[in-house]
Amino acid sequence: MIKHFYILLLLLSNFVFAQSESIQVAVSGNTVTNNDIFQYQISVGCKCDLNPPAFIDFDVLGQNEGSMQSTTIINGKQTNTCTRTITYNLRAKKKGTLSIESASANCDGEKSKADGIQINVVDAEEAFNASKGVAPYFYEVKSSKDEVFVGEPFTITFSLYTDKNVSEIVNLMKGDAIALWRQPLFDERDPQHVFEQYHTKVKGKDYSVIVLTQELCFADQAGTIHISPYYGNAVESYDIFNTRYREGYSNSLDIKVKEVPVSKPENYNGMAGKFEITHSISDTDVKVGHAFDMKIKVSGLGNFNILKAPEPDYFFSADTFLCALDSINDQLAITEKGLDGWIEFSYVITPKVAGNYHVKPFAFSYYDWDSRSMKSVTTHEFDLKIKEGKAPKIENPNGEVEVQEVEQDIHHISTGETTVFDNSDFIFGRWYYWLLVLGPFAVPFFLIIVSRKKSKVSDEELIKSEQKNTKKTVIKEIPKLKTLDNKEGLRQLKNLIEEYFMKHLQIGRSALSKSSITQNLKSQNVDDSHISSFQNIWDQLEIAQYAPLSDKNTTEIFDETAELIKNLNKLI
Known part of the structure; x- marks a missing residue:
């Protein structure tokens, strides 16, 4: 039963409605897991006063609002309608059958109320385990270790298991975690990155596994660290009229973190791994007022992320020396075994009082992973001879x-x-x-002042300038694209309008789609005729990726795109 239910969850995409004449509410699904983020949507007239539900049993993780205007003419009578839509992103606080209370609205003195909606929340881990080997795809997050000591490295790997190849990874989000330091072992956003892929069987079913992210982790404190589900969204295929996605949430993880099993010296601050320490000093025989340099370098493999610079007053008294941390330099590589490399702290010291001084060594203790014991590293002590300036x-x-x-x-x-x-x-x-x-x-000074004043533009002005340039570029480039062969011209035309909408609608490339552009155009009150024209152009450009178009159809797309851009330039 659970298997069939989870497959239903993966395929479910339509909103479930509960409505009255003046207000409508909908949810993206009546059955969810306690890890899922789902949408609750309210549609109401733009001039109505809205009273949304309290969402007592749910966490509100975000919301967005938009509006749409439409005009209908029936028997010569024109009716203008404005609808406001508010969408809430929710996650259930507990399992069981939960209720979202009714929403109400007051529209010009007329009160209306939508019915409440019941949400069936099931255990995410049970649904996840049941889906493995049955569902066409699922996302999974794994840890290299279930138990670690404080400061001990481990890796988290987020993967997509799919029975069909995917053409693009469009969005990834890692789950929340407290008291956990983590950094990616590779940059999945790098255009040159190639995702690792291999094949495996799960409960007898063949899956292609795509490694989406992999992170080096260090736990900062003892206890149980809960890592919330990761989110992934991949394109299964770019169809002619509808792009199919494989998106969803992974399982969650609990990592048990233990204190190091040895007594802790006073100079132990959580460092773990293998380390060495050296120091150097530029001069030990100097005059009062003469500055000299001192450097402390820590190298090795471990949790360098918590290493702090020694305080200057550890070495020198403020009464006899001026001492300041000048710079921190590092060369660290992120590996599965920890941070590998070195960090160097540079100090500038200026003597104030003549005399002979003994500088004590600096030392710290760390937990050695290999020997499971506490070890210590220390610098050499040295003497300074400070002379009066003659x-x-x-x-x-x-x-x-x-x-x-x-x-x-x-x-x-x-x-x-x-x-x-x-x-x-x-x-x-x-x-x-x-x-x-x-x-x-x-004269040059005056010119510099004038130039700097001109360059001090706000982010908003910069965006407007980029949008203005894009408007001109698109109009100029479309006639040039007509001179190319059909396939190449249409490919560049698609890139051109994608760049246009990214600049003018402020949409990131990963979120750019036919539906997101349409929604943004509606929110800016663009006429339905222009939106319909855009949708037709977008569909034709996607068709061109799979089947060649005739010269006549290609010319029509170029002309229609040029006309659309001219109209949109006046509206957005």
């Missing part, structure tokens, strides 16, 4: 008390008349002299 005294040209020359570059400043030139000279000291001297520097 310099010859120089004559004071102002007749005041003598001061000591520091670093042989600070001298007394004479305040008397200079003998270089006199203000009464014909050239030197006059206003046109300063104009000649400063003019060449002032």
Whole structure:
């Protein structure tokens, strides 16, 4: 029974409605798992006051709103209608039969109320296990280890099991988790990335397995870490009039995290793996006021993500030294066994008081995965000899008390008349002299100021500028595409209008589709005739991917697209 139910869940796509004359509500499915995110939608007149349900038994994970206007003419009578649609993304808080209370609206004094809807919430893990080997596809997330120590690496792999090949991965989302550090082992968004794929049998059924994401993980604290389901969406096929998707949620995971099974020294802060530490110092015999550098480098394999720079006052007293962390450099590779490489901390130290100083070593303890024991690494201690700065005294040209020359570059400043030139000279000291001297520097400075003011545009202005450029580009490029052969011209035309809608409707490429563009055009009150024209062009371009079009049909598509873009440029 559960097997048949889960297959039904995968194939279910239509909304289930409950309505009254003035308000309609719908859900994307009456039966869901406790991991699923489903949609609850309310449609009501634009001028109506809406009172939505409280969603007591559900978490509201997000909502969006849109509106649509339509005009009908019956027997010469024109009727204008505006409908507002609010969609809520929900997830059940518990299993069982749950109720979404009724929604109500007040439309020009007329009150209406939609019926409540019951949702049957079943156990996600039971449904997931029942689907394996039965459903045409399912998503699964696995961990390389069920139990780990704090700081011990493990990997999480998210895969799609499918009995048919898919042509594109369009959207991936990882599940939430607390007290877990994780980084991807590869960038699945990289256009050059090729997804790993292999074949396997599950309960006797053949599946092609596509590895979608793989992450290196470190647990930050002991306890049980719950990893929520991952989400995937892949294109099964681009059909002529309808694209079929394989989307859904995976199972969830629980990872047991244990404390390291040894006593913890005071200088243990959760580091685990294998590490070495070195230090270097630029000079140990310096003068007061002379800065020198000190570097501490930690290298190895482990959870570098929690390594922090030693505090400067650990090494030097603020009364005798000025010490500051200058930079942190690293070269780390993300591997299945942990972060591999090094981190280097650079400090700048300036002595303030002469004397002989002993700098104590820096050390920290870490848990060694291989030996299952606590180990420690430490730097070498060293001595510093700080001397007073000595310099010859120089004559004071102002007749005041003598001061000591520091670093042989600070001298007394004479305040008397200079003998270089006199203000009464014909050239030197006059206003046109300063104009000649400063003019060449002032002009570039002025131009830079003007240029920077022009460049300070807001994000909104930048988007508008890009949209304006796209409008011009599309109109100019369409006639050029006509000169290409039909197949190549139509391929480039599809890319061109995709770029147009991405810029003007602010839709990401992964979310770009016929339905998303249509919905956005409706929300911007674009006429139905223009929307119908767009849908026809989109369908024709998809047909062209599978079957060649005649020269006449190709020319008509180019002409219709040019006309559509001209009309849309006036509206969006």
